[in-house]
Amino acid sequence: MIHELKTMTKKRYFFLIIILGSLTALAPFSIDMYLPGFKAIAKYLHTSTDEVALSLSSFFIGISAGQLLYGPLLDRFGRKKPLYFGLCLYILTSIGCFFSSSLEMLIVMRFFQALGGCAASVAAMAMVRDLFPVEDNAKVFALLILVLGASPMLAPTAGSYITANFEWQVIFLILTIMAVLILLAVIFFLPESYEPDPSYSLKPLPIITHFITVLKDPQFFTYAISGAFVFAGLFAYVSSSPIVFIEVFKVSEKNFGWIFAGLSVGFIGSSQVNSQLVKHYKSEQIVNVTMFCMVIISAIFLIGSFNGWFGMAGTIAMIFGVLCCVGICSPNTSALSLAPFTKNAGSASALMGAFQMAIGSLASVGITLIKSQTTLPMAAVMAASSLIAFCVLFIGKRFIKHKVDANSDVVVMH
Template identity: 80%
Template sequence: MTKQKYTVLILILGSLTALGPFSIDMYLPGFTAIAKYMHTSTDEVALSLSSYFVGIAAGQLLYGPLLDRFGRKNPLYWGLGLYIVSSMGCFFSSSLEMLIVLRFFQAVGSCAASVAAMAMVRDLFPVEDNAKVFSLLILVLGASPMLAPTAGSYIAAAFEWQIIFLVLTIIAVLILVSVIFWLPESYQPDPSYSLKPGPIIGHFITVLKDAQFVTYAIGGAFAFAGLFAYVSASPIVFIDGFKVSGTQFGWIFAGLSVGFIGSSQLNSLLIKKYKSEQMIGAALILMVIISIVFFIGSLHHWFGIGGTIAMIFGVLCCIGISAPNTSALSLAPFTKNAGSASAILGASQMAVGALSSIGISVIKQHSSLPMAAVMVSSSILALLIVFIGKRFIKHKVEASGDVVVAH
């Protein structure tokens, strides 16, 4: 593979991976404007974020079997088409209920992009390079929290909040064009792959019987929940709690993303020397420590805006290290069922993320305490799941360094 082709693949796969998060981050600064337009509260508007997470969790289970049956690109076309139609529907939304429903379908469309991208990493690159490739995807993904909320804040300030969804529609159209012309089909359709409920469930069960997958997919999902807690609660914490403006919030969000992006790129260097398993263990232990300090500090009102930003930055750094490694180790054992494995991996992340988001909405407190509570509980659970689960892995496949080692 030439360097130019490698770069193009990373950019397209990264764009597919970033579509969902971009759809989340860009409209966060518009929460206040949406609430005012629809005569409701920002807590209620946050339910449109929860419905998005639920849509991604459900949709990924749908696309996994389709990707294994029809190849990667055809289901991707349908998903991007659904996303484009739903985004235009959000543009015309006149009620919160309508927005919540359309955000669900927008998410179902966007998750085709993320599931296909993850499966194609497994198809197109050697397994020993997967952790490195996931780190590079996170670099592209990092454009979302850096650009989306800042752009969204300026759009909401200069125009109506609906324009945010028009911009998302245009972005999706551009991604669809790049997929059509520059992304190769990486997996030939498999006519023998049945789409009947029984065989599909059978494929999912096969994936779920793999102890390595369960350990790192579920453990990684709970670690990743810290990111969802931050995304869901950040408008409430900074805009409602610390009274920053929409544009100020966009810049804070962009600055905090440096922790997530920077640590993921540091991971691509560290992975040359350390195993993914070692990286995950160190990141989760540090995440638990920072989250405990954040929770206790939030409980006793120790932190102002600077301290809150510092605590969130630390947690995001830990997630940036753990996420590419848990993803790589989860998918490492699979070739034939990579689509189904990618679907369950993504669905577990989004299901746990949806729970954390709903938890933030339920705890109606305009402070960092709900965010910190979710972060500390999810990080402790992640550490326990990985620590206990890896003892049950009998045939471990490691995706670190330059060699794949099967035990």
């Protein structure tokens, strides 16, 4: 399969990336698109927006748990059968969200919608490792971020227009249609990239053993954990940006949408700069420099926020700098995390996704714990996550004895 893909046309190459990118973007779209509808949902279900937010929490719980569920299934049954199951579950539960008549029903449906939707992201990550040569992985992950970046640019805006002109349920109807189209693309155009392994046991003890095997690899642990803390900077931004711009800087909701989209362009653009960087530098070198830069930028942002140095323009500049670091670093940490694995790529992909969601969720919670109507909570969480990422990288690299480089198939002995 890899040999075949090395000789494929550019059209086929990018078509596969679009499908994989759509799979990766399904869960973020499911989050971002319905956020503007919170007030309408609360009114319809006779509750408060704080209570409606429980449906977002249940989604995060579902997607975190689902990451670990699908890893073993992808390694046991191949990539496409678990993906079919997940997408079908997502479609059915999206219809359930559409017909939700109570808050409790919406919370439950959102949990199972997340369980279905996370099959798409886990399978997409594993299939990058399956379908493309190792030396292309960082570039492919950067291209996936290009597709993934459409979510924070398009989904909230689309959700606000839908909520303004239609009932909030239409949001879930559109998500259902999106999932059906993605399922058809997977069925007819996405190749099976991994032969089912009948010897792979789905009993709890062997599954745990597989996860432990992955976790014991120092390269995976180092880059998956440090990469997850880097990605937490993005979670911190998404969680606190409405407070920072709408409540602190008194920006209108419409202008907030433009600011949010503009900063997303920076995140996406930097991931594409990475596509050029990997042609000249190793992923390990890019990660080292980018994490150091992220620590410096976020530290300046924290000190400036504490002392009231930054207005709105300065705040945007600081956030832009952090997001650029995330956009460049994340594809490389993902590629380095998965590089050592062929047999357990599904489990490795699932663990990496679980780390990202769990640590990202902690970053979001951290925002709420710092009681300050300023930019300080965002800056503090960004600074803390980037510093932890750098420390994990610095310490973890000392334990990597057999490094598999993400830019080649060569194992480097240390």
